[in-house]
Amino acid sequence: MSAISLKVNGRVHNLDIDPATPLLYVLSDDLELRGPKFGCGLGQCGACTVIVKGQAIRSCITPVKSVEGAEVTTLEGLGTIEKPHPLQKAFIAEQAAQCGFCLNGVILTAKAFLDKNPKASEQEIQQAMSGVLCRCFTNVRMLRAIHRAGQEMAR
Amino acid sequence: MNMTSDARAALKRAGFSRRDFLKTSGALVVAFSVGAEKAAAQFGAPVPGSPSIGQLDSWIAIAADGTVTAYTGKEELGQGISTAQTQLIAEELSVPFDRVQLIMCDTALTPDQAYTAGSQSHPANFNRSNLAQAGATARETLLRMASERLGAPVDQLKAVDGVIGVKSDPSKKVTYGQLVGGKKFNLPLDANAKRKHPSEWTVLGKPVPRPDLPPLVTAQFEFVHNVRVPGMLHGRVVRPPAVGATLVSVDEDSIKDMPGLVKLVVKKNFVGVVAEKPWQAIQAATKLKATWTRGTGLPSQADFYERLRQQPARDALLVDSKDVEQKLAAAATVLKATYLHPYQMHGSVGSSCAVADVDGEKATLWSATQAVWYQKTTAAMVLGLKAENVHVIFRRGSGCYGLNGADTVTYDAALLSQAVGKPVRVQLTRKDEMAWENYGNAYVMDERAGLDSQGNIIAWDHESWVPALGNRPGTGTPGNVITGLLAGFQPQPFAPRTPAAAPTAYNNNSNGVPSYFAGAVGGMDHGTGKVKGERVLVHNVESPFWTGPLRSPARLQNTFAHECFMDELAARVKADPLDYRLRHLKDPRLIEVAKAAAKSAKWEARPSPNPARATRGVTAGRGLACVLYEGDNGYTAMVAEVEVHLDTGKVTVKRMVVANDVGPISNPNGLQNQIEGGALQGMSRALMEEVTWDDQKVTSVDWRTYHTLPLGFDIPKVEGVLLNRIDEEATGAGETSITLAAAAIGNAIFDATGARVRQIPFTPERVKAALAVRQGRALPSAL
Numbered sequence: 044m045s046a047i048s049l050k051v052n053g054r055v056h057n058l059d060i061d062p063a064t065p066l067l068y069v070l071s072d073d074l075e076l077r078g079p080k081f082g083c084g085l086g087q088c089g090a091c092t093v094i095v096k097g098q099a100i101r102s103c104i105t106p107v108k109s110v111e112g113a114e115v116t117t118l119e120g121l122g123t124i125e126k127p128h129p130l131q132k133a134f135i136a137e138q139a140a141q142c143g144f145c146l147n148g149v150i151l152t153a154k155a156f157l158d159k160n161p162k163a164s165e166q167e168i169q170q171a172m173s174g175v176l177c178r179c180f181t182n183v184r185m186l187r188a189i190h191r192a193g194q195e196m197a198r
Numbered sequence: 199m200n201m202t203s204d205a206r207a208a209l210k211r212a213g214f215s216r217r218d219f220l221k222t223s224g225a226l227v228v229a230f231s232v233g234a235e236k237a238a239a240q241f242g243a244p245v246p247g248s249p250s251i252g253q254l255d256s257w258i259a260i261a262a263d264g265t266v267t268a269y270t271g272k273e274e275l276g277q278g279i280s281t282a283q284t285q286l287i288a289e290e291l292s293v294p295f296d297r298v299q300l301i302m303c304d305t306a307l308t309p310d311q312a313y314t315a316g317s318q319s320h321p322a323n324f325n326r327s328n329l330a331q332a333g334a335t336a337r338e339t340l341l342r343m344a345s346e347r348l349g350a351p352v353d354q355l356k357a358v359d360g361v362i363g364v365k366s367d368p369s370k371k372v373t374y375g376q377l378v379g380g381k382k383f384n385l386p387l388d389a390n391a392k393r394k395h396p397s398e399w400t401v402l403g404k405p406v407p408r409p410d411l412p413p414l415v416t417a418q419f420e421f422v423h424n425v426r427v428p429g430m431l432h433g434r435v436v437r438p439p440a441v442g443a444t445l446v447s448v449d450e451d452s453i454k455d456m457p458g459l460v461k462l463v464v465k466k467n468f469v470g471v472v473a474e475k476p477w478q479a480i481q482a483a484t485k486l487k488a489t490w491t492r493g494t495g496l497p498s499q500a501d502f503y504e505r506l507r508q509q510p511a512r513d514a515l516l517v518d519s520k521d522v523e524q525k526l527a528a529a530a531t532v533l534k535a536t537y538l539h540p541y542q543m544h545g546s547v548g549s550s551c552a553v554a555d556v557d558g559e560k561a562t563l564w565s566a567t568q569a570v571w572y573q574k575t576t577a578a579m580v581l582g583l584k585a586e587n588v589h590v591i592f593r594r595g596s597g598c599y600g601l602n603g604a605d606t607v608t609y610d611a612a613l614l615s616q617a618v619g620k621p622v623r624v625q626l627t628r629k630d631e632m633a634w635e636n637y638g639n640a641y642v643m644d645e646r647a648g649l650d651s652q653g654n655i656i657a658w659d660h661e662s663w664v665p666a667l668g669n670r671p672g673t674g675t676p677g678n679v680i681t682g683l684l685a686g687f688q689p690q691p692f693a694p695r696t697p698a699a700a701p702t703a704y705n706n707n708s709n710g711v712p713s714y715f716a717g718a719v720g721g722m723d724h725g726t727g728k729v730k731g732e733r734v735l736v737h738n739v740e741s742p743f744w745t746g747p748l749r750s751p752a753r754l755q756n757t758f759a760h761e762c763f764m765d766e767l768a769a770r771v772k773a774d775p776l777d778y779r780l781r782h783l784k785d786p787r788l789i790e791v792a793k794a795a796a797k798s799a800k801w802e803a804r805p806s807p808n809p810a811r812a813t814r815g816v817t818a819g820r821g822l823a824c825v826l827y828e829g830d831n832g833y834t835a836m837v838a839e840v841e842v843h844l845d846t847g848k849v850t851v852k853r854m855v856v857a858n859d860v861g862p863i864s865n866p867n868g869l870q871n872q873i874e875g876g877a878l879q880g881m882s883r884a885l886m887e888e889v890t891w892d893d894q895k896v897t898s899v900d901w902r903t904y905h906t907l908p909l910g911f912d913i914p915k916v917e918g919v920l921l922n923r924i925d926e927e928a929t930g931a932g933e934t935s936i937t938l939a940a941a942a943i944g945n946a947i948f949d950a951t952g953a954r955v956r957q958i959p960f961t962p963e964r965v966k967a968a969l970a971v972r973q974g975r976a977l978p979s980a981l
Binding site (some may be wrong): 061064065068071082083084085090118119121122124140142143144149165168169170171172174176180183186 | 276277295407408415417420421432457476477545548563569594595596627655867871873876877879882900901907908911955
């Protein structure tokens with residue numbers, strides 16, 4: 044155990060924790076956040092995605108110590124029901140979910156990509172999302188929602 | 199029936215007699231019980247203690263403020279049924295959508311509607327029984343009460359937004375809250391209560407947005423994975439290293455110094471650890487030294503399909519006109535083909551999770567099970583508690599598409615919680631989920647048909663081999679999933695039986711009977727087609743792996759074979775595949791749905807393969823398939839358009855047009871969502887998905903070894919053609935499009951190339967091999 048300071052969605056948390064603990068468990072269990080989820084524990088599916096330094100990373104294979112001092116953004120940090128982020132708004136507008144378990148990774152991966160590539164084409168968006176899984180196969184709507192959000196974010 | 203002594207003792211403790219057990223689970227005894235699930239979903243005897251499905255108060259409560267609470271035994275799995283059920287109640291009661299609160303699947307609150315499965319939520323709750331009839335009964339009751347209160351006849355009253363007023367005098371009115379607020383109705387469901395006709399609907403039938411989306415996209419939504427209980431610990435199970443391996447010993451010292459470790463739990467072959475934090479449980483489980491016997495060994499995957507034909511079988515005949523051989527002998531042309539389908543996974547994106555709080559004689563389980571009441575009775579057996587002391591609360595899991603690990607992980611959490619006397623959360627590892635889930639069945643399917651000199655089908659014979667082991671746990675068989683077996687219970691027994699008895703009732707629940715059959719049983723035609731020389735024989739055999747319902751179980755596999763073979767017959771007589779189907783169909787709704795898909799896809803009438811197809815580079819083609827899902831639960835047809843790269847064998851699906859006739863549409867946006875998801879999931883299964891194994895264990899245990907299409911693949915256009923049949927019964931829509939994807943894509947590959955690929959998945963290697971056969975560069979395989 045060691046003292047680790049973690050900044051998540053703008054709030055600083057001081058934790059006494061095994062520094063090798065994957066970031067996912069700190070977020071979902073110590074901080075009880077509902078965004079990042081365990082899907083595979085292998086960095087293969089994207090369900091655990093968070094954004095650190097503008098990059099979408101897989102929190103299930105990221106030791107908490109490695110992100111100490113950095114700003115971590117989870118799906119909770121994007122927006123609220125009252126004030127949704129353009130991506131969240133677009134997913135509602137397109138009704139782009141079935142079970143919704145993968146949404147965390149889908150939306151955060153899309154955000155990190157669109158922030159850097161505001162004028163991305165549909166093709167480029169597809170490419171960027173090729174490491175994320177939705178096993179309900181809501182692909183059509185999700186890609187449409189990301190494209191729609193991209194257009195709003197670029198404005 | 200064979201039961202272990204553990205099972206008998208557990209049943210007794212759980213408050214069941216053996217006789218009750220046989221009575222309630224009798225339908226599950228057959229080796230592969232696709233029919234049982236549906237029967238139970240519609241007619242299963244409710245678990246004792248569940249709210250009576252015949253009583254209005256079991257379904258609807260109205261509070262003093264006019265808020266309506268509806269209770270349902272059909273739960274949200276991601277398919278949108280919570281929105282549709284809320285619309286249904288809002289519609290029948292004439293209250294605003296957002297004034298209805300829906301409680302789903304809680305054994306302390308909701309009626310026992312068996313499973314949420316088999317595309318049965320619409321048939322069960324949207325016609326003239328259960329939730330819909332409760333809504334109609336409540337509305338008529340409220341109108342009668344208002345009539346008395348306001349002194350006006352019912353036909354002079356109108357209900358709007360939870361207020362009943364006199365049409366001629368708007369000042370005379372009374373609210374639902376004033377009429378019944380907080381009190382019980384104390385009435386049975388009225389079978390004669392009239393449902394609103396779909397032409398009057400203002401809420402149902404509309405594309406009402408899903409209320410779960412805002413909390414989902416902002417991470418406020420509570421999945422079962424997010425359930426946190428005060429004092430909760432974290433468990434991790436340790437599964438055997440090979441199929442059939444049993445526990446020899448566990449070295450407790452190997453983890454004794456692990457931080458946060460609370461307990462090592464061993465019960466027969468069930469092994470798990472409990473720790474204060476998840477990471478601690480993971481580390482302890484990884485470090486634990488357990489010795490297991492060698493596995494019982496697995497048959498080689500290379501000749502697995504061929505071996506299935508040689509296993510002892512439990513045979514079933516679905517139809518048998520008894521003249522098939524005779525007609526085949528007399529036919530001008532006879533065609534034969536064998537189709538192969540692999541085991542496939544549910545492969546939920548989130549591995550299965552549950553939270554259990556077993557406190558002495560009582561247990562509370564938060565579970566994503568598809569059957570809370572059956573989880574209650576079977577978890578009681580696993581725990582040795584009385585069923586009445588087990589409370590199961592449904593919480594949504596990751597999309598399951600059938601029997602994923604939701605039931606087994608609930609037993610895991612329950613066993614670990616019982617061992618430590620504290621609440622325990624368990625989430626499976628990716629590998630434990632994938633190596634031990636109840637896979638969708640592998641299939642070997644032989645088709646034979648005889649044509650007359652005009653090319654009409656005069657006889658068709660279908661024979662299949664399907665391996666099965668375990669199933670849904672039902673009311674009393676926890677050994678049907680891995681944790682139950684490890685804890686000492688047995689799966690439902692397998693009893694070979696040959697020859698099959700003659701069919702006494704027509705049941706096409708598995709879509710074993712092709713759409714083109716007359717379906718004659720007991721002197722009556724029940725099928726959707728015209729072919730009278732007909733036989734369907736199913737050989738149920740034992741599986742080395744767990745099996746269970748996977749979205750469109752058996753229906754998808756059978757439809758793949760039937761609809762591809764129909765295409766082969768059409769090609770043989772150089773007929774247009776649509777026209778050839780229509781020649782052999784008689785059900786007008788199936789005919790219409792096939793035409794609707796073809797029309798929307800701008801189907802060009804001509805035989806396959808395309809005479810103008812490219813012979814090098816990339817070639818394109820289109821394929822058609824249609825079916826009446828489960829023989830009575832949703833008409834659907836699909837046109838798939840593909841491109842095939844002739845050098846690499848790579849198949850790219852460009853467009854899928856799906857026509858659907860599922861009765862009156864509850865929510866067109868939700869239906870379209872199901873059609874799109876089903877089509878693409880079906881495409882992923884057709885092109886990529888296959889369980890693999892070595893001589894000891896399953897080797898497809900993560901997303902590198904079990905292949906699936908990711909979010910960003912080159913997705914086809916998916917177009918839904920929604921036929922809204924407002925005067926028909928509501929049927930299921932969750933499994934229609936997926937049932938057709940493999941067949942439509944296979945037919946499109948043939949149209950594009952002239953090569954027939956008869957084995958799923960259509961990998962580039964398989965397509966290339968079929969192309970080589972077509973071009974005379976290789977011999978067809980023995981199959």
